[in-house]
Structures are given as C-alpha cells and as structure tokens.
Amino acid sequence: MALNYDGVIEKYEPTLGLEVHVELNTNTKMFCGCSTEFGAEPNTQTCPVCLGLPGSLPVVNEVAIESAIKIGLALNCSIAPFSRFARKNYFYPDMPKDFQISQYDEPICVNGFLDVEIDIDEGTKSFRVEIERVHMEEDTGKSLHVGGATGRIHGAEYSLLDYNRAGIPLMEIVTKMIPGTEKYAPQVARAYVTELRDILRSLGVSDVKMEQGSLRCDANVSLSPRGSGKLGTRSETKNVNSLRSVERAIHGEMIRQGNLLENGERIIQETRHFLEESGETRPGRSKETAEDYRYFQEPDLVPVAPEASWIEEIRATLPERPSVRRKRLQAEWAVPDKEMTAMINAELLDTVEATVKLGADPTKARTWWLGEISRVANEKEVEATSLMNPAQVAEVIGLVASGELTDKLARQVVEGVIAGEGSPREVIEKRGLKVVSDDSALMAAIEAAISSQPDTAQRVRDGNIPAAGALIGAVMKATGGQADAARVRELLLNHLGQGA
Amino acid sequence: MTFIYKSAAEMANALASKEISAVDLANEHFDRIESVDTDVHAFLYLDKEGALEQAKNVDAKRAAGEKLSPLAGVPLALKDVMAQRGIPTTCGSKILEGWRPPYDATVVTRLKDAGIVILGKTNMDEFAMGSSTENSAYGPTHNPWDLTRIPGGSGGGSSASLAAFEAPLAIGTDTGGSIRQPAAVTGTVGVKPTYGAVSRYGLVAFSSSLDQAGPCARTVLDAAMLHEVIAGHDKKDSSSINAPVPQVVAAAKKLDVKGMKIGVVKELGGEGFQKGVSERFNEALEELVKAGAEIVEVSCPNFEYALAAYYLIAPSEASSNLARFDSMRYGLRVGDDGSRGAEEVMSLTRQAGFGKEVKRRIILGTYALSSGYYDAYYGSAQRVRTLIMRDYEAAFAKADVLVSPTAPTTAFKIGEKANDPVAMYLNDIATIPVNMAGIGGMSLPCGLAPEDNLPVGFQIMSPAMKDDLMYQVGGTLEAALNSKWGSTLMSQAPALGAK
Amino acid sequence: MAAISRDEVAHLARLARIEMSSEELDHLASELDQILHAVDRVQEAAKDNVPPTSHPLPLKNVTRPDVVVASLSPQDALSGAPASDEQRFKVPQILGDAE
DSSP states (O other), rough: EEEEEEEHHEEEEEEEEEEEEOOOOOOOSSSSSSOOOTTOOTSSSSOOOTTTTTTOOOOOEEEHHHHHHHHHHHOEEOSSSSBBEEEEEEOOTTTTSSEEEEEESSEEEEEEEEEEEEETEEEEEEEEEEEEEEEEEEEEEEEEEESSTTTTTTTOSSEEEEEESTTEEEEEEEOOOOOOOGGGHHHHHHHHHHHHHHHHHTTSOOOGGGTTSEEEEEEEEEETTTTTTOOOOOOOEEEHHHHHHHHHHHHHHHHHHHHHHTOOOOOOOOOEEEEETTOEEOOOOOSSSSOOOOEETTTTTTBOOOHHHHHHHHTTOOOOOHHHHHHHHHHHHOOOHHHHHHHHHOOHHHHHHHHHTTTOHHHHHHHHHIIIIHHOOOOOOOOGTTTTOOOHHHHHHHHTTTTTTTHHHHHHHHHHHHHHSHHHHHHHHHHOOOOOOOOHHHHHHHHHHHHHHHHHHHHHHOOGGGHHHHHHHHHHTTTTTTTTTHHHHHHHHTTTTTOO | OTTSSSHHHHHHHHHHSSOOHHHHHHHHHHHHHHHHHHHHEEEEOOOOOHHOOOOOOOOHHHHHTEEEEOOOOOTEEEETTBBBSOOOTTTOOGGTTTOOSSOHHHHHHHHTTTTOOOEEOOOGGGGGGSSSSTOOOOOOOOOOTTTTTOOSSSSSHHHHHTTOOOOEEEEOSSSSSHHHHHHHHTOOOOEEEESSBOOOOTTSSSSSSTEEEEEEEESSHHHHHHHHBSSSSTTTOOOOOOOOOOOHHHHHHHHOOOOOOOEEETTSSSSTTHHHHHHHHHHHHHEEEEEEEEEEEEEEEEGGGHHHHHHHHHHHHHHHHGGGGGGSSSOOOOOOOOOOOOSHHHHHHHHHSOOOHHHHHHHHHHHHHHHHTTIIIHHHHHHHHHHHHHHHHHHHHHHHHHESSSSSSSSOOOOOOTOOOOHHHHHGGHHHHHHHTTEEEEEEEEEEEEETTTEEEEEEOOOOOOOHHHHHHHHHHHHHHHHHHSSOOOOOOSSOOOO | OOOOOHHHHHHHHHHOOOOOOOOHHHHHHHHHHHHHHHTTTTHHHOOSSSSOOOOOOOOOEEEEOOOOOOOOOOOOOOTTTTTTEETEEEEEEOOSOOO
16 A cells, blocks of 8 residues: 555655755856856857867856855855865766866855745744755756657757856755754755745846756655664755745655655665656666766866955845845735735835835835736736836825825826836826816816705705715816815815815 | 078077068978978978968068067967867877867967967877877877987977977977977977966866976077967966066076076986986086086985876876867767767767877876775875975075986887886976976977987976076076087987988 | 776776777776886875875966856857757767766
C-alpha cells in the first residue's frame, strides 16, 4: 500500500537544502563587455571572451561584485575580506571554455541566514534558514535540440548552440541543511524562495523572473526514519522554475523517497528533473563516473578583496527588507489583510507608497491605483504605472481633498490624464471641470429647480427630507455636474426651512 | 646591397633616412625566406599581402612627414601562439588547423599600431610544450647554425628566423624558457619580461600563471626597442601590471655596470652543464668584472625543486586551458558522422588533434588536479613556488641581477631526446625558476662552445618590475664581447641557402 | 606515491576527454610513472608552514566598469565553427544533461 504525504511524514523527517541561481541584471556579462539583454538574436552578444576563443582573458565586472556584496549583506552573511575565483573543470558543449569560472573554497559571502514565515492553521510560524554561502560564477550558453521529440535532449539528432547567455553573471545562493521543517518542508522551501526573490528584487540586482530563467532553484531533499538520528541520502531536483513548482517538487520527491524507503529500497544520490505537468521528478542521465571537477584557482583573475569601508557604504544603502516593510506599511496605512495582498500581487506597493509620500491619503491612493487605474490598465492590457504616475495621482487626490474637485469630476480628470490630455490641471482647464462653488450661482439654480417642481419643494418643506434628492439632481444637472452636491443640499434645505 | 644582416635599429635608421623603403625591406626578407626557409622551416604561414600593405602604409605616412614609431617599417616574425585577426593561428597543433581568429592579440594590435611589418607566423612546439620545436604538428624547425640540430623550443621558429636573417625581430612567449633557451642555442637575444609586463590577451594560454610574451632579436638594443612597443598595461588582462614600463631602451644604451653587483647562482651551473657552456659563461663574467661589476656568489637551495614543481603547475593549468579545444566552436572536428554524440566526437577530435607531448601533459595535469592528489602534487608545487620566490628575494638582497648559463647544453641533434621526456625537461632547468617567480630573464649569446662550435647563452635575471637592469647588464656585456671578438657572434653564423 | 596504473590513466583520459588506444594507454602509463617519480620530490620541500603561491603578482581587485562594448558580429563569432545553422553553432547530439 503506497504511502501518501501524511503517511510519509508520520514515519520520516525531511531535511531540505536549496540552491538558488540568480542571474544579475548588470548591463554586461561577468567577464566581458557583451550586453546581457534578454531575447537578442542568437550569437549577437558574444565576443572572444564569452566564446572562450583561444587567447581571450576574463576581467571581472565591478557591478557584479557590488551586487554580490549587496546580496550577502541582505542575507546577513559575512563578506570575505579576501575571496578568489576558481575553475570548475568539466566538458559540456554549452560551456565555451569547458570549465566554468566559479568560486570554490573562497566564496565572497558566507554564513548568513534568512527568517521566513509560513501560514499554518494556528496562525503563522517562523523558520530560520541558514545560508552557507553566496558565490559568483558565469552562466552557460543555451542549446536547442533538433530532431526527435521537439526541443528535447533525448532522441535529438543534433544541437544548435547560442552563446548569448554564456558569461552572464550568476550568483549561487546555497543554504545549509535545513532540518526541522517537518510537514511544512514544501511550504518552507517556497516561502524561502519567495522571500529571497523579493529581497533580490528590492535590491535591484536581478529581474528575478523564474519563467525567463533569471532565477532558478535546485531543491535537495532527504528523509530519515524518525528517531534514527541519521541523515538520509539526498536527491537534487533541478528545473524547478516557479514558486509553486518549488513546493510541488519537494512534496512529490518526499512521497517518492518515502515509498522507496518503505519498500526497503535505497535512495540514490542523483540529480533529478522536475516535470511541470505531473509534479513528479525523473532521474537525470547518470554519469559513468562521478565527476571530478578538479577545482583550482583561476590564474587569469586576481583576488577580490573588498575594502571594509566599501562594504559599509553598501550596507548603508540597503533597502528595508521587503517583508518588514510590508508589515510596517500595512500598520501605518491601516490596510486590511485582503487589500494588502491585492496590492502586493498587483505589484503596486511601491507605487502606492510613492503616491502617499507625495502627501496623498493612503486609503485614497490605494483605491485609485487598485480601482480605476488598474481597471483601465486591465482593459488596455498595460501596466497601471504606464498610465499615470504617483505625482499625478497625488495631485488629483489633493484637489478632491481641497474641494476643488468632486469624486465624480476627479474620475473625469483621471480619464483625461490617461487619454494623454496632459497633467490634471491641464485636463481641468481644457475640459472646464470646475466645481461651481459660487453660492449665488447655485442659489439661482436652486430657485429654478424649486419653481419647476413646486410640489416636490412643498413636500420637503413639510419634512419629507428624502424628497430633496430630486431637486438636488435637477441642480446638479443644470450645473453640468460641477457643483458640490453636499453644498447644494445644504443650501437647498436651508432655503426650504429644513436647515440644521 | 642588402639590409637583412643589419640590426633592427640600423634598419629603422635606414628607413628613417629613406635609404630603403619599408616595402623593399619587407620584400628583401620575403626573398630571403624563400631561399632559406625550405631548409630552416621557421615559418608556418607567410602573410605577404598583409605585410606589404602595412609596409606601403608606413612608407606613405613617412612620405607625408607623419611622425612614426621608431620601429615603423621594420619586419617581424610572430610566434604562432598569438591571435592575429584573419591569419591562421595554429599553435603548432593539428587541432587548430585552419582557425583564423576574429580578433587581434593586444601584442599584435601594438605591433600594428607601431607600424611594424608582420611577415608571418613562426613554428613552435605544439601549444608551446617543448624545448626543441620537434613537437610541432607541422614538422620541426632546424637550427641555422647546424641544420641537423634543434633551434630550441618552444619558440624555435622565432629564434631560427632571427639566426637565419629571415627577420630582425620576433615575438616569443616564455612559460619555462621558451624565449630564452631558443635564443641561447641560436646565438640570438631573447627576453622574458616580468610577468604582467606584456599583455597576455590573445596569447593562446599554455600555463596562465607562467606565460609571458617577450621580444626576440639579434641585439640587446633591438630587443629593448621591441620591448617598449609591446609592454604596458592592458585593461583586457587582469594580471597586467598597471605601472609605467621601465626605460629599457635607455638601459640597453647605458653600457655601464660600474659598481653593480652580479650574483652568480651556485645551483645553476657546474654538474650537468656542458663544459664549453661553463667556460664561455665564466669568460663572460670576466668581461663584466672588467667593466666594473662586482661578482658575488648566491645560493638558491630550493631551485632544485623548481623543475619538479614546474612540471606539475604548468601541466595542471594546461589541462584546463586546453579543454576548450573540443571541436564545438572552432578548429578540428573528427568523427561527426551523425551517429555519434558530442562527447564522443570531442574525445575522438582530441585524440586526433593533439600530439603526444600535449596529451602527456594534459593527462599529467588532470592527475595532479584530481581529488585525492591535489594536495600532494599541485598544492605542494605551489608551496615550492613560494620557496623559490623567497630564494630570489634573498639573492636579490645581495645582488642587483643574477646570472647563469641559459641552458645546460648547446643545441642537440633533432631526434636525440625525442623519446625521453624527462631528459628533455632538464633543458629548462636554469630558465624555469624565473617563470615560477614571475621575474625578468634575458638570454644573450656569450660565444661558441669550443667542443661543437655552437652558440652558448648567458642568462641575466632581474627583480620583478626592474627589467631595465637586465638590459643594462646585457647591453654592456654584448658590447664588451663584440669588441673582444671584433664582430658580432651572428656574423660567424654559417651561410644558408647557397643555391 | 607514483606508480600509476593503466586503469588510472584510462580514467584520466576519460576526464580529459581524450580517446586512447590500448597501446597509447600502456605507453602513457609507463611514461607518467617515470615523470611522477621525478616530480614526487616537491613533497619533500613543501612543508605545511609554507603558504602556497598561485600567482607571481600580488595584485587584487582588478575590475572593469559595467559598460557595454561592441560584440563580435555573428559572422565573426561563427567564423571558426566546424558547422553552423540558423546563426547557431551546430554540434552533434548532446547526450548527458547539463550541470
């Protein structure tokens, strides 16, 4: 009888390990001046260095070092005062030099941690994920397998190589073994990768797009029988390309391993590939012999020894950690959980914050961005932020607050700004959208309304206050919607002897 | 009258005074190559078109009165390990047959910018691994002093082209002696500058932490002039020295060593060195004494481990540097018949494309770096490297420059040591310590060994970044010996191509 | 140490991606044995208290600004390719998985 997830957890304890590769968003590659722009024509962003042509030499991108330090600091790592590059030697066609310049025993960042929270039935639970190292390396080229099943490596007749990606800076972020996650292991893994992604984005060092491969996760998991005190053999699952997949892959791998163990079989230490469709993993092609990477110091590069003062400078510029900031903003703005989540999912938190910083009321700012502007953006299939900027939204909110615009007029202003008619002021000007605040003008309209609906006016005089609505509507119509309805009501009721 | 027997400096003067045009000078050299290179086989490729084009440009600029670099219009032979855009670059290997780099090495860019006329690419031991040029996949080069003998290696093509008057200047590269030992056995001058003085960008790597390009010539001054063209900081090479180039031309012209202390390295001489080599070396020392230098003996006890350490470090780095020759992106591809996978095609290509010595060193390096052996071999070799640097430091505290014979013997017969790699490696015993420490080293001729009438090389070593000192001592010694002999050593070289 | 077996040489040849015939393996095993015997002596000299030197120059922090420079044209990039197609390097089928 096969074990399900709960059955596995009952008998075994999982230990996790996560390796995240993140492509930096530097302008140029790790060791040469070729562009890193995504999506270029094949082999248009290559040079002797990233093609590994004989005689070429690498030179380190200074921004990549700075990014590595930022990442290390954000993950509470120590930054090594002296660190070196090493060559990892193995043959593979997508790797132009047949070695990868990486870091081995002297990585730039070591010993950090990241606390993550997951939602459980009883509330939230916090886990500390310890970081072993962050190191710098270079990405490989991309191969296209032709013939056989389209795009698949197996059964292909030949392969076509594009080295545009070869040499793009990669940071490898490796956790220590994570014990004690128990049944939450898949969720913890997902929460870690999510938090890491948010941090990397807030640092501005990477596009962190899992679907484009700029953030990739390899998930290691092993099971040990409860109470055995022994660590199990781990498998490493590659090709985990979405947050959801991280959770699924670990979940699936735990079930697979649990059932193997249950049947008395051994777990093989191997690389497995995640299958997006089924949520299962398949084994990678096993190698005849264990790879021996023959690491040694890269003799073409010199050590990286960042000055302590530079590290401190970088530390001082680090942004607030995204999860902390979210909590702070939620409290400051008194946003309900649901709306907060909506704002985060719509990726409008920064925009709303910028709008608030310009003096807008937080609730109003949120409502405009998530409401009217997002609605139009969805219709047009564009980003909300491409329609208006925080300054324009703040201006509109300010005009409403000062009474220069009504909510209704404000909507027209926003419509005008989106239509490209200019700034809010210009739209007001062009469209003549002014609140009629001149009481005498309003009184004239009120008098007119009363004389055209004498019966209604009488009912109001008799105390039927709701009947005033029809008169107010007539005044609003007469003034083209530019009157402040509240003021009209006040004047009207006073006039008919029903003032407060 | 022909200009080919003149020094590069003399050619430069003749060009400047318009006694000869750069085009005519290049043609004279091509004629010479045509008449002697069948015997010498110094060149793997001649770029007549490119050379004459460059010569024509220089002549036009000179006619227009433009300011030119001192060596503008002077021909040069380029070791085939340097990438030159559009020109076949083989490194003496089958695996790179037909490869035309899409870029220029920094050295090549500087040569071109200086108006130097690159005649062609010279023969070498495959990927610079060897001391005889017998390991070239394209056949050996012959020593112009005796065509049955080796011209040294790996840069035998460059040194032979100078000794055969096929070119007045050449570029070499020196990982364990590949500039200096060929210079020694061909009676020419070869300089390995301080590591980092000349950019390695475009030099096809053998052992990255040891490789260094340098000038080869027939006189110390010519070498110095070429040195100043190719040296200097390069942003494309992380290990390039970012400091002004020492004034080596001025140093070569000083002709004064009064008060200088010359350290004779006890361990680089005596037993294992040919009698005539030691004799000529000692006579040269006397000339330096006469010129006012003081001779001191220094001891470098760890040099005895240098050879062993070198034959671990260089193959280790080479095993990694040469991995890229896998038939995927350039060069030879063998066995791609549609049925084989990339891995197998790589292995077959590397089997067919690499020669014996290269395979031997790749396997040795793979072994030295592999897990379980790293500490014992590669790790230990790196510690020896520290010891050698300490020995030099102590020696340079006692002497301004250090000296020794460049090679233990004169040129040996082609084929003589081909089947004994360890005996072959001993050729580099006196040159290797320089590379291990990254300091400067020069070889210049100090006479013919009486027993075989073949040239003997005198090695001068100077501290890192003080390359001018070896030029100063070398220039002085050369002048003293020429005046003692009444002519240059090269003028005694046998005539070639008397057809 | 020394004494390298034929099997070890075969393993190294696989690591180094060099196909070798049986004769080549035999020959190389005996040659490597000799060479290793000669280089073994580094171990006597290399005491633990001596730090290793990997590079002759004490340089550090050599970097370049993150500024794009011109790439090769794809024609130049592919100029040496034994085979190409669709502006890509054409290579035999890749059997193993990437790292």
